[in-house]
Amino acid sequence: MAPPGWKSAILSAILVVFFPVFVVGQIQGLYCGEQNCYDVLGITREATTREIGKAYRQLALKYHPDRNKAADAEEKFTLIATAYETLRDEESRTDYDDVLDNPEKYFQHYYRYYKRRVAPKVDVRIVIVVTLTVISVIQYLGWWHRYNQAISYLVTVPKYRTRAMDIAKEQGLVNNKKKGRRSKEEIKQEEEAALKNVIENMMDIRGGYSKPSVYDVLWVKLVLFPYHALLYVWWYAAWMWKFSVRKQPYGREEKLYLMRRNFGYTTTQWDSLEDSLKESYLLKGLWERRVFLLWKKEQEEEMKLKLAEDPKYKRYRRWMRQGGATRMTFED
Template sequence: MAASVELRLTLWICFVFILGFSSVAALIEGLYCGTQSCYDVLGVSRESSKAEIGRAYRQLARKYHPDRYQPGETGDTRDTAQQKFMLVATAYETLKDEELRKDYDYMLDHPEEYYSHYYTYYRRRLAPKVDVRIVILVTICAISLFQYYSWWSSYTEAINYLMTVPKYRIQAAELAKQQGLLNRTKEKGKNRRSKEEIREEEEQIIRDIIKTKIDIKGGYQKPNVSDILLCKIILFPYHLCTFVAWHCSWFYRFTVRGEEYGDEERLYIIRKNMKMSQAQFDSLDSGLIETFLKQQLWLKDNYEVYREQQEEEMKMKMATDSRWKRYRRWMRSEGPGRITFADD
């Protein structure tokens, strides 16, 4: 009889211990309200509504807020009252948000998922408040606008420079006269304009001629909307498909079927051998390009011979150039590596 009583007592103690351990394990130090229940901190139940939680928080905030602290009113010191206020604020921040409250209730109901609760808690705390996709889109748009503005500034600067070069001004004025833009009859009466107005109109006509007739290459060329970053990203699938289709067509035509290269394909191979961009190659003189075709530089052996000839010509030119000779003398006497005494 006594043994059965002791067995029941032992089982009861174990049952109470397990329940107490589960309730404590459900509250993790460093997460939410720590080892205290956020519901107990605010004095509400898990079934309480959002309005009831807000009402309980305001009552406790007025009681423990550091600005309303009165010594002896609550029996707490200023430090303990501030700690309680921080705990009340943490409990309210946890329970007022529906998603955060669901995570907290799940932690209370599943205390065995210890590491999962840590991950969920810090994922919400460290996650950005703004959608990253929106930030990336705004950044790309800002970069694209800056690109376009910078290119227009460079293009305008190039046009302003060409307006000061007599060679281009004379050619533009001749074209304008041929088109009848500068050969206007003199105005009389009320429609007569001042010399300044006529001069401004002529300058604008010359500027327009330079813009339309002169093809500016390189970093000062006329900006194109399709070249900005945003358009390139949007059109990337199209360009990728075009690139793959072009290479497949090239492989099928000239490798599988063995077709002969046309002038366009030959110039493409020459440009690749010279490691030049399309804009650089287009800026070359048409006579020079014809020379490339006559020398058959799309053939690798011919191009190697041409490259060696160019290198030899460059060496001969540098050997006879007076400026290069002065530079070499300066490098020997005063250039880097010269050992001297300090001038101090």
């Protein structure tokens, strides 16, 4: 009968015999392969970074394929470059020295070596800066494109075009009498440019098609975020002090803010509303939450009544009661 530890003893013997062979077979993929990187450059392990660079330059000039026509020159040049890349970096050199001193850590260094080789060489901070810059540029150009689309559309609307033409003529921006040597196409282009200029200066375009501002760009927002955060804290503290502690009445701006919050609108959405509509909301006292909820319920009931009286909606409800899209007829 074999002793109790015979299995572990046999496994240890196999590892002792075959592990060095396995490592030698696999070490070719790491650093300088089976050769010592220090020996490849002809230096000692105590060599400085300057001495490593000097040795590399001398050997690179000697074995460069353009200058050395030997059959193995390219292979030697590649090995020299690999040795230099391994030893010039302090972190890589420390890992390589650890491999030389502790061959049993081969698998650990195998992972770290290829992680370093595959990992991007660019600083993550640079990647973040470039990404934010690209997003900001695309964002800004996109806003300008939408704004120009809005101006071009308004030029085609008859009532805006007629009014803009009158203003352009009053300001002397359009004068078809003095044609000179200009072609009809040139006169038309000048007229369109003048109309766009008038509409751009006279119209108050709001919402998603409003004129872009640098302060809305992502980069600027991130830079100014601490400042705006501090302003918000100050504003919130002042609000609580004035209206929660001292119980002061709301002013016009405060009422508008409360109404925007009740409606759940963003600043852009709220600014796109007509001033007359905001005034009607003020008269109804919709800044008070209780009044707003009652008004909203009334609006919903009124909408239900309108839909109930709408013939199209009646036909739709009748169709849904009869099965809607899942209904099967004899023709089916």
